[in-house]
Amino acid sequence: MILLALGAACVVASIGGTVVTLSGGKPAAEKDTLHTCFTRARLFIRQRSEKDWVYTYPSVNGHETFEDRQEYTFTLPIGVDPERLHKHFWVFEQGFGPHIDIEGDSSMFTMKVFNKGISQFAYNVSDIPLEGIHLPIVVGKSRSGWEVYDMVENPHLLIAGETGSGKSTQLRAIITTLILTKQPEELELYLADLKRSEFHVFKNSPHTRAVVNDKNELQPVLEYISLEMQRRGDLCDKYEVSNVIDLPFKLPFILLAIDEVALLKKDKKLMPLIEDITAIGRALSVQLIISMQRPDAKLLESGLKSNLTVRMAFKHADDVNSRITLNASGAEDIKDEERGLMLFKHNGMKKVQGPFLSLMEAKKLLKRP
Structure with missing residues (x-):
């Protein structure tokens, strides 16, 4: 068995690869995509328990839909270097498309997924x-x-x-x-x-x-x-x-x-x-x-x-x-x-x-x- 800790929740998954869902009320496909990005960017802490490995992933605090964007707020586990998130910005672009921003401090971040790019404009x-x-x-x-x-x-x-x-x-x-x-x-x-x-x-x-x-x-x-x-x-x-x-x-x-x-x-x-x-x-x-x-x-x-x-x-x-x-x-x-x-x-x-x-x-x- 492998224990996957998502924020405060602890989810037990089989080594065979049971899909782990995230809290927050998002469509299943988006839950899976976000979790995949966390995994590929290695935004988790791995610890050995008595019998199993325990993986602590970012906790997803919220998801909001706006006319021009989707916003996902999440908190990194204690011990994850936030620089790792910036280094793997490309992982989230691959998952959610090129029109994203990620803002935050040392632990809490908001990812904004926009519907379109930014237009050029003249200086004034x-x-x-x-x-x-x-x-x-x-x-x-x-x-x-x-x-x-x-x-x-x-x-x-x-x-x-x-x-x-x-x-x-x-x-x-x-x-x-x-x-x-x-x-x-x-x-x-x-x-x-x-x-x-x-x-x-x-x-x-x-x-x-x-x-x-x-x-x-x-x-x-x-x-x-x-x-x-x-x-x-x-x-x-x-x-x-x-x-x-x-x-x-x-x-x-x-x-x-x-x-x-x-x-x-x-x-x-x-x-x-x-x-x-x-x-x-x-x-x-x-x-x-x-x-x-x-x-x-x-x-x-x-x-x-x-x-x-x-x-x-x-x-x-x-x-x-x-x-x-x-x-x-x-x-x-x-x-x-x-x-x-x-x-x-x-x-x-x-x-x-x-x-x-x-x-x-x-x-x-x-x-x-």
Whole structure:
């Protein structure tokens, strides 16, 4: 005999393979599909009893039907790493189709199964909900509406995607939004355009302190930011606060954006400075965005990747690259015609359509000739 524990319930099944159903009032086919996904993703705990193996599976807390989607809420057993769920996102796509989102914290998750995909749309800063966000990073629209997060709370971002996938357009929309919504005394931009293709449009913005095009020009920028972080840390010590936001005076946010950071992977002087920003920058209001066409495992296997807590994965070449970026497959399944569509990893995984902002339109918004 094998004992299968589903949440609080314990179901006895024969080794021959009796179908195990889940609670929640769903059609039998959906119960079986959900349980199959749990099994294939190995979202269970296996323990040996006196005579048998006991398998504890996620407990399904609820199922709701809406006009545009189905929602399933479930809780992982204690001891199951939630990262395993993200790594096996593809399993749930195989079971329920490509139009799914999974959101949640360390144990409770909601899977939304939508009837259709997300439409492309044009950038319009007046449409973006920005109230109450200190340093807004515009992501785009999911099936639930706008996705915008505060970089003060999640200070470092990784963006990856093949040529033509929408990565550069996303960077353009993010930086344009920051320039349009923050005053120059509130935000300093340091931009490294290592492929000389993107950041020139921001060169004359009063927010922009530097636009550099090679690692020789980048080195003094990183050294300056390193010294500024030390100064800010000393101020926090002096005023006995843990974050510069709590100082009795305001300091500007510092945002360093590096396009094609993979070109720096062999530089033993610059990479430690970049890693320092990801390690201690949050409390000092120093944020980092790095982007690359193809994620580099050697570059990201260091402490750098673990501190890049928010990730945007556009079309990837294969599941190996997707796993480097997201620790999960899925980005390789984005179609060529789905430009601007990404897998957005932040408190779960969901598909988001980034806004389309052309270079010409960005120049108009920034009042560039």
